[in-house]
Amino acid sequence: DAGVIQSPRHEVTEMGQEVTLRCKPISGHNSLFWYRQTMMRGLELLIYFNNNVPIDDSGMPEDRFSAKMPNASFSTLKIQPSEPRDSAVYFCASSQSGGKNIQYFGAGTRLSVL
Amino acid sequence: GENVEQHPSTLSVQEGDSAVIKCTYSDSASNYFPWYKQELGKRPQLIIDIRSNVGEKKDQRIAVTLNKTAKHFSLHITETQPEDSAVYFCAADSGSARQLTFGSGTQLTVLP
Numbered sequence: 001d002a003g004v005i006q007s008p009r010h011e012v013t014e015m016g017q018e019v020t021l022r023c024k025p026i027s028g029h030n031s032l033f034w035y036r037q038t039m040m041r042g043l044e045l046l047i048y049f050n051n052n053v054p055i056d057d058s059g060m061p062e063d064r065f066s067a068k069m070p071n072a073s074f075s076t077l078k079i080q081p082s083e084p085r086d087s088a089v090y091f092c093a094s095s096q097s098g099g100k101n102i103q104y105f106g107a108g109t110r111l112s113v114l
Numbered sequence: 115g116e117n118v119e120q121h122p123s124t125l126s127v128q129e130g131d132s133a134v135i136k137c138t139y140s141d142s143a144s145n146y147f148p149w150y151k152q153e154l155g156k157r158p159q160l161i162i163d164i165r166s167n168v169g170e171k172k173d174q175r176i177a178v179t180l181n182k183t184a185k186h187f188s189l190h191i192t193e194t195q196p197e198d199s200a201v202y203f204c205a206a207d208s209g210s211a212r213q214l215t216f217g218s219g220t221q222l223t224v225l226p
Contacts, residue, residue: 043216056213105157
């Protein structure tokens with residue numbers, strides 16, 4: 001298996017633009033997680049899907065952030081409009097069942113909002 | 115919700131010495147405690163995990179201990195090598211969805 005695949009690896013955009021991050025979980029995994037990593041706040045869970053259904057989105061910073069999982073093999077995290085404070089590394093992770101099983105992380109998307 | 119505290123935030127050791135990183139958690143219902151290693155510019159990768167039915171687990175030079183009564187767990191790395199230099203994160207599962215809450219990370223530097 002290729003592991004969790006994220007795209008793009010790097011994204012540079014201007015404030016106010018829409019940003020879409022993509023994730024393909026490991027085949028057979030039914031849980032998917034979006035994290036944001038910054039020096040100041042560390043690794044934060046943004047949202048968690050189980051069987052394509054959002055279970056906990058309490059970590060989503062504000063209404064500018066939205067996430068979808070239309071099927072078992074694809075998820076998106078969208079920021080609209082983007083702001084400089086959204087600059088961070090965004091990781092997607094997947095696991096077989098909830099948080100009790102090993103989470104495998106993607107390579108991350110480094111987002112820079114100018 | 116769960117609160118995971120990790121100490122120290124930075125740790126420097128001489129090559130060959132041992133390193134210990136400690137974490138505490140708040141949710142007494144937590145049952146799963148993984149440790150992740152993140153090298154510079156890379157993704158976090160699981161290095162060892164422990165479940166609440168055991169008190170200690172070892173894998174070559176790394177070991178994890180768990181004290182459920184005190185709600186703390188620790189990572190031990192023996193015979194450290196320069197390639198052990200990285201940021202280490204502890205985590206604990208919590209909540210109805212049993213998602214992971216991560217500690218703030220420890221930057222380990224192994225000096226040659």
